[in-house]
Amino acid sequence: TPRGVPITWPVLGMLPAILSNLHRLHDYCAEVVHASGLTLVFKGPILSKFDFIVTCDPANTNHILKSAFAYYQKGPDFPEIFDPLGNGLIVADEDSWTTQRKAGHGLFAEAKFKGYVAETSKGNAELALVPMLARAADLGEAVDLEDVLLRFTFNTSSKIVIGVDPNCLSKQEVPFARVFDEAEEVLALRHVTPMWWWKLMRWLNVGPEKTLAHSLEMWDVHVMQTIRERREANCETSPDMLSVYLQKGHDDKFLRDMVFNFMLAGRDTTGAGLAWFFWLVSKNPSVETKILEELKERFGEADEQTKVFDAESLRGLVYLHAALCETLRLYPPVPFNHKWAAKADVLPSGGDPDHDFDVRDGSDGEGVGKDCKEFRPERWITEHGTIKYEPPQKFLAFSAGPRTCLGKDVAFTQMKIVTAALIYNFEIEAVEGHVVEPKLSMILHMKNGFLAKVRKRRGNQLVVFH
Numbered sequence: 001t002p003r004g005v006p007i008t009w010p011v012l013g014m015l016p017a018i019l020s021n022l023h024r025l026h027d028y029c030a031e032v033v034h035a036s037g038l039t040l041v042f043k044g045p046i047l048s049k050f051d052f053i054v055t056c057d058p059a060n061t062n063h064i065l066k067s068a069f070a071y072y073q074k075g076p077d078f079p080e081i082f083d084p085l086g087n088g089l090i091v092a093d094e095d096s097w098t099t100q101r102k103a104g105h106g107l108f109a110e111a112k113f114k115g116y117v118a119e120t121s122k123g124n125a126e127l128a129l130v131p132m133l134a135r136a137a138d139l140g141e142a143v144d145l146e147d148v149l150l151r152f153t154f155n156t157s158s159k160i161v162i163g164v165d166p167n168c169l170s171k172q173e174v175p176f177a178r179v180f181d182e183a184e185e186v187l188a189l190r191h192v193t194p195m196w197w198w199k200l201m202r203w204l205n206v207g208p209e210k211t212l213a214h215s216l217e218m219w220d221v222h223v224m225q226t227i228r229e230r231r232e233a234n235c236e237t238s239p240d241m242l243s244v245y246l247q248k249g250h251d252d253k254f255l256r257d258m259v260f261n262f263m264l265a266g267r268d269t270t271g272a273g274l275a276w277f278f279w280l281v282s283k284n285p286s287v288e289t290k291i292l293e294e295l296k297e298r299f300g301e302a303d304e305q306t307k308v309f310d311a312e313s314l315r316g317l318v319y320l321h322a323a324l325c326e327t328l329r330l331y332p333p334v335p336f337n338h339k340w341a342a343k344a345d346v347l348p349s350g351g352d353p354d355h356d357f358d359v360r361d362g363s364d365g366e367g368v369g370k371d372c373k374e375f376r377p378e379r380w381i382t383e384h385g386t387i388k389y390e391p392p393q394k395f396l397a398f399s400a401g402p403r404t405c406l407g408k409d410v411a412f413t414q415m416k417i418v419t420a421a422l423i424y425n426f427e428i429e430a431v432e433g434h435v436v437e438p439k440l441s442m443i444l445h446m447k448n449g450f451l452a453k454v455r456k457r458r459g460n461q462l463v464v465f466h
């Protein structure tokens, strides 16, 4: 076995390596995939049907996600593992996927919807996020910035998807909001445990499976009530997704699944990406200075009042865009992309999904080089000062091919509004001694959150918005 590649034990396969590295699974997977020449055949316990290939080789990702798209589907196990998603877009294959994708794509391309997303994101930043952080700054209190940002993206996503802002930033706890954290943890665990085991836990209604079932129930009650109210109100003109889909005559089950899928896809991904951004910037003061300079060049020196910029005025800020891409490269909010081979196939790197193959020599972060672990937004900027295009099969944060992320523009709109507003108005400093590291989840959250001190940049007056 080459150095760094997990040992295949008789009967247990590579499971012992996974279990002993469960607390650092993301880093461990990155290490073993690199040690294996970017592609690893993972052997599960005997008779467990738990064998799979892990790859980050751009030749393979291009093949799986684009050229041979038809052969690589979500597969029959996926809806079972992801049962809280029902028959929604994320779990769908073939005709069901094509129809749902077309509808989602059409709506996301509409100017009215884009305007609603931009307006909602700015409004939420201006009326809830910035005032909340300004208050924390006045009180000199440390905040868990990851939690704050996830509350922000929950509000924004909920307003975009169901037209309701649950106001999570001004409440201690919104019980149904926990469902997404719990779903992501349980779904990640289901990925790394044999199916019979987690199904038994679900059947017995014990452990994390029980917690998830309870939260799902609360969430479904909330969504079904919103659907009922919306049907009665007949909001023809409202631009949120639920109102638009209601006009198309879908039944409650379809609408419930659509809502869960889009909330899950949009809320935590964007929130987690933002949290990693602020943590990375707090560790790299020169990046913070450059973003601030770029903002001041466009908007001038700040006056006494806090400012939130709209999506349109943030267009073309190259350094900010580069810093966001660099964050998503280092800490991709969706760290794993799961595919199932519908037929035997040979991957460009060699081998087929059913049989072992010779792995190539380990190479170093292809195209990125020896400094691949550094946070360096400059790598995204060409010598002409424009954003460098990285093909999606290499920069996989939003996936690639026909199933590429539907909400990439929605995510960038929110991320730019929030990052520009917070960097322009506040200094954000990590609390000393607080350890920030990834958590085992479907979305790359922080295990202990991100404790930070927030200071107003210019001793601005606190502006209270109503």
Ligand code: HEM
Binding pocket: 089, 090, 101, 104, 261, 262, 265, 266, 267, 269, 270, 273, 328, 332, 333, 334, 337, 338, 396, 397, 398, 399, 402, 403, 404, 405, 406, 407, 408, 410, 411
């Ligand atoms: C930084 C933020 C985001 C990241 C990193 C991200 C990443 C991804 C990735 C990697 C996929 C492919 C998953 C797969 O094939 O299984 C995906 C799919 C998807 N994303 Fe995003 N996403 C983000 C934000 C959003 C937002 C804000 C929305 C919607 C409002 C959204 C909606 C979707 C949908 C609907 C899909 C499924 C597409 C399909 O299967 O055809 N995403 N996203």
